[in-house]
Amino acid sequence: MPSNFEIWTEKYRPQKLSEVVNQKHVVGRLKSWVKSGSVPNMLFAGSAGLGKTTLALCLARELYGEHWKENFLELNASDERGIDIIRGRVKDFAKMKPLGADFKIIFLDESDALTPEAQQALRRTMEKFAGVCRFILSCNYSSRIIEPLQSRCAVFRFKRLDEKQVIEYLERIVSAERLKAPKEALSAIFELSEGDLRKATNLLQASAAMGRIDKETIYDVAMQAKPHDVRAMLDMALTGKFADARNKLYELLINQGLSGEDIIKEIHRQIFELDVPEKAKLGMLERTGEFEFRLNQGGSDEIQLEALLAHFLNINKQ
Ligand SMILES: Nc1ncnc2c1ncn2[C@@H]1O[C@H](COP(=O)(O)OP(=O)(O)OP(=O)(O)O)[C@@H](O)[C@H]1O
Ligand SMILES: [Mg+2]
Numbered sequence: 001m002p003s004n005f006e007i008w009t010e011k012y013r014p015q016k017l018s019e020v021v022n023q024k025h026v027v028g029r030l031k032s033w034v035k036s037g038s039v040p041n042m043l044f045a046g047s048a049g050l051g052k053t054t055l056a057l058c059l060a061r062e063l064y065g066e067h068w069k070e071n072f073l074e075l076n077a078s079d080e081r082g083i084d085i086i087r088g089r090v091k092d093f094a095k096m097k098p099l100g101a102d103f104k105i106i107f108l109d110e111s112d113a114l115t116p117e118a119q120q121a122l123r124r125t126m127e128k129f130a131g132v133c134r135f136i137l138s139c140n141y142s143s144r145i146i147e148p149l150q151s152r153c154a155v156f157r158f159k160r161l162d163e164k165q166v167i168e169y170l171e172r173i174v175s176a177e178r179l180k181a182p183k184e185a186l187s188a189i190f191e192l193s194e195g196d197l198r199k200a201t202n203l204l205q206a207s208a209a210m211g212r213i214d215k216e217t218i219y220d221v222a223m224q225a226k227p228h229d230v231r232a233m234l235d236m237a238l239t240g241k242f243a244d245a246r247n248k249l250y251e252l253l254i255n256q257g258l259s260g261e262d263i264i265k266e267i268h269r270q271i272f273e274l275d276v277p278e279k280a281k282l283g284m285l286e287r288t289g290e291f292e293f294r295l296n297q298g299g300s301d302e303i304q305l306e307a308l309l310a311h312f313l314n315i316n317k318q
Helices: 024-036 052-071 083-095 116-128 163-176 183-193 197-209 215-222 227-238 242-255 260-271 278-296 301-315
Strands: 042-045 072-076 104-109 133-139 154-157
Touching: 024 052, 024 154, 042 052, 052 072, 052 104, 052 133, 072 083, 083 104, 083 116, 116 133, 163 183, 163 197, 183 197, 183 215, 197 215, 227 242, 227 260, 227 301, 242 260, 242 301, 260 278, 260 301, 278 301
Parallel strands: 042 133, 042 154, 072 104, 104 133
Antiparallel strands: none
């Protein structure tokens, strides 16, 4: 690995609130709280890679300047889900006096992994140290956070980034790294990342490390089924060419080393694009759901996917 190797998700993580992509509703409120110097407890809810941790770090930098590290504690609740983390590290940090500020911030990542008892303890800690400490709870599912905690927080729901935003973000990295990447490669990254910027950045870096940023390489590093291969397989099945469809399936499973799960996910995406009547699409969706479940239950990739293709053969005949 070259000595100047850096992980791009860290290298290009925004340092200032104004550099964050989208999440305008959160950024706007945080900026005004920085100005007034007062911050409430907060709950950041949303799926992975949307900027929850990034925004908390930016907030700490803008509030505390050079002392931000002394006044900011980041903890991951999923390592220790019990009450001990609240009684131990959270309390210890909350007790210490803030440095050059009125209050400190504790950022609790994956708070939805805390047990309900630990969440109750957190609620009490929050109240006890309300004068000197603010909490930012980050979670994927706000429904797993107990109501008394939610009601003590300003709740922010993070939005998934759209294609234009993801591509703009990636293009900035591409040009900073003096690389070249065609638009279709960046679109492929967007498709695979589903709006998760961490995943998108990692795919870009993995592809660049292979020496090329193009669609093929991106699907290879993502170990995902290429949409056109799966589309071809589906078209074969739907037009009655079962042997060809089956060969294509084996090529994907054996030569390309994809898992049944990868393939079925791409089948699911492709169904919407197919040139068949709505009714047939619905039938295919239903079957795909059923076979995905079977695969998850431990069914064999080859047998289950072949059976699914056989169903598709019949669906279009109906
Ligand atoms: N809205 C955004 N603007 C700019 N960069 C972002 C944004 N969202 C995510 N990123 C980038 O994606 C990476 C992961 O972001 P971050 O750690 O903030 O995600 P997260 O929402 O906390 O995810 P998780 O739920 O997995 O903890 C970082 O490199 C960050 O720079
Ligand atoms: Mg995070």
